[in-house]
Amino acid sequence: MTSVWSRVSGRTRKVFAAGIRALNPPLAPGYYDELEALLVAGDIGPAMAERLAGSVRARSPRTRDEAVAALVDAVLSVMSKEPRELVLYGDPACVLFYGINGAGKTTAIGKLAYRLRTQGRNPLVVAADTYRAAGIEQMVAWAERAGAASFAGAPDGDPAAVVFDGVRHARRRGHDVVLVDTAGRLQTQHNLLQELAKVGRVATKALDGGAFESLLVLDAVLGLSSLAQARAFHKAIPITGLVLAKLDGSAKGGAVIAIESELDVPVKLAGVGEGIEDLEPFDPEAFVRSLFVED
Ligand SMILES: Nc1nc2c(ncn2[C@@H]2O[C@H](COP(=O)(O)OP(=O)(O)OP(=O)(O)O)[C@@H](O)[C@H]2O)c(=O)[nH]1
Numbered sequence: 001m002t003s004v005w006s007r008v009s010g011r012t013r014k015v016f017a018a019g020i021r022a023l024n025p026p027l028a029p030g031y032y033d034e035l036e037a038l039l040v041a042g043d044i045g046p047a048m049a050e051r052l053a054g055s056v057r058a059r060s061p062r063t064r065d066e067a068v069a070a071l072v073d074a075v076l077s078v079m080s081k082e083p084r085e086l087v088l089y090g091d092p093a094c095v096l097f098y099g100i101n102g103a104g105k106t107t108a109i110g111k112l113a114y115r116l117r118t119q120g121r122n123p124l125v126v127a128a129d130t131y132r133a134a135g136i137e138q139m140v141a142w143a144e145r146a147g148a149a150s151f152a153g154a155p156d157g158d159p160a161a162v163v164f165d166g167v168r169h170a171r172r173r174g175h176d177v178v179l180v181d182t183a184g185r186l187q188t189q190h191n192l193l194q195e196l197a198k199v200g201r202v203a204t205k206a207l208d209g210g211a212f213e214s215l216l217v218l219d220a221v222l223g224l225s226s227l228a229q230a231r232a233f234h235k236a237i238p239i240t241g242l243v244l245a246k247l248d249g250s251a252k253g254g255a256v257i258a259i260e261s262e263l264d265v266p267v268k269l270a271g272v273g274e275g276i277e278d279l280e281p282f283d284p285e286a287f288v289r290s291l292f293v294e295d
């Protein structure tokens, strides 16, 4: 049976698995250059591709299987070692979602609310995308589908104030987790990044200094161009985890290897479709094996 990972990373997998099959065996001249080019084609980035091909070469594999095994090891060794489980402690626990426009924030929150409901938790969805009335409506509609309660800010309101009030509302009503949706913003919009930083500070205050999950949602379709986004967001607000949305439709899933490695922030969740159940805790080993190893 094919795993969820070989299904969702199908397009990226096509680039890699077929390419690896077509490569000369490791003992042939040019093998490592070809391998490096293949990794670049899968959007792993030139520097990381060189480093990974070098690691495989250092292991002196004699067969294609040995080379692939060395590649899987090399990739796993550059990925983040930070824990991937969402940290959901606190009174209430809080998860803040942010990212560029259309990345998949609202959808990911809807799916996570559903997942938490099935685990017996009682999440409150806080719709703090106050820039667009439709943004609030979309979040509230997802919360309803998930069977979760929601708390909406007024359109044009201050998102930080909505988060503060949302946390208080959650406490009063006995919700154990707050999931906060924010407006899409580009990494080049300095004011909006500052606004996000303020949302983070106010969340800390509302939680009496408690920690919260701070998740940058990336559109997997964009590949390596997400690296610049991630760097800029990370400067504005400490990122505790990544959400890789739309992995099912991306041919550039390889980029996550370089992004994780550079930021040392783990992908915690992956969006694998448009349905309410299409969210998976990220499993790097299964993901990497699905990219390079045929089943
Ligand atoms: N195939 C697929 N589509 C997804 C996934 N996640 C989100 N989408 C689609 O991507 C589009 C944008 O998703 P939203 O959740 O609205 O994105 P957003 O980040 O909230 O967007 P803004 O609020 O406008 O910034 C929608 O059409 C979703 O159905 C996924 O994992 N797989």
Ligand SMILES: [Mg+2]
Residues within 6 Å of the ligand: 105, 106, 107, 129, 135, 138, 181, 184
């Ligand atoms: Mg949204």
